[in-house]
Amino acid sequence: MRDHEAVERVLSRDRRPRAVLRGIRPSPEADVAVLVVHGGRSRSAEPMRPWRLAYLRMWWLARRLGRERGGTAVWLLRNRLRGWNEPERDPVVDARWALREIRRRLPRARIVLVGHSMGARACLLLADEPGVRDVCALSPWIEPSDPVEQLAGTEVLIVHGDHDGVTSPHASAEYARRADRAGHAARYRVVPGSGHAMLRRHREWTRLAREFVAEIRDSAGEHQSSGVKTHLGDQS
Numbered sequence: 001m002r003d004h005e006a007v008e009r010v011l012s013r014d015r016r017p018r019a020v021l022r023g024i025r026p027s028p029e030a031d032v033a034v035l036v037v038h039g040g041r042s043r044s045a046e047p048m049r050p051w052r053l054a055y056l057r058m059w060w061l062a063r064r065l066g067r068e069r070g071g072t073a074v075w076l077l078r079n080r081l082r083g084w085n086e087p088e089r090d091p092v093v094d095a096r097w098a099l100r101e102i103r104r105r106l107p108r109a110r111i112v113l114v115g116h117s118m119g120a121r122a123c124l125l126l127a128d129e130p131g132v133r134d135v136c137a138l139s140p141w142i143e144p145s146d147p148v149e150q151l152a153g154t155e156v157l158i159v160h161g162d163h164d165g166v167t168s169p170h171a172s173a174e175y176a177r178r179a180d181r182a183g184h185a186a187r188y189r190v191v192p193g194s195g196h197a198m199l200r201r202h203r204e205w206t207r208l209a210r211e212f213v214a215e216i217r218d219s220a221g222e223h224q225s226s227g228v229k230t231h232l233g234d235q236s
Helices: 053-065 091-104 116-127 169-181 201-236
Strands: 006-009 017-023 032-037 072-078 110-116 132-138 155-161 186-193
Touching: 017 053, 032 091, 032 116, 032 186, 032 201, 053 072, 053 110, 053 201, 072 091, 072 155, 091 110, 091 116, 110 116, 110 186, 116 132, 132 201, 155 169, 155 201, 169 186, 186 201
Parallel strands: 032 072, 032 110, 110 132, 132 155, 155 186
Antiparallel strands: 006 017, 017 072
8 A cells, every 4th residue: 555545434425524544654564553643623523634734744743653664554544523522532433443444454563553632632542442552642632531541551652842832731741640650651751842733843753753663663573583583492
């Protein structure tokens, strides 16, 4: 599947919006699969168009994640709608569908979720989905009622700019502390002088996300190599 090819979800026979899962780097033999999820608004029934900045900034990041060498596949989700839309939580619904598609194509891959803002919230809430082992939440929208129990067994990196006026870096720090107190592996990093859009100091945002994925890829590769050596040793 090339860069411009995508899997589309038809929700009905009418002309309602569809979620689109785009293979930035499909890599059918990948050990690690990264799902990138964009942000949006708290409420909106407007279709999510591919020229929206919330989508384009994650397309840009997904492209850079796709440059990683080794067995890493990268997929970018475009939601049906721009809004979170409580209680439907439309981005969570779309991300679950995307995860099913990725598991169907790469049933043995370790899945990494990378989300921004509203998309980061969806990723954190989906940490206990089958196959998901890691979550990178960039400038996440977090509410005090958001749970941490689903983070069990998951490596979590939360990154926030200290000049963010849209979502709260304090809420992110408190969420990471709650997760840590519950015994989960959650790290919190601050990007000084940066706001919500990740434009200022964008190289730092990219570096943190790429290093997080690279660590996971290397860990998955070492685990696979160890398994091969053990198997060969058993035969001798």
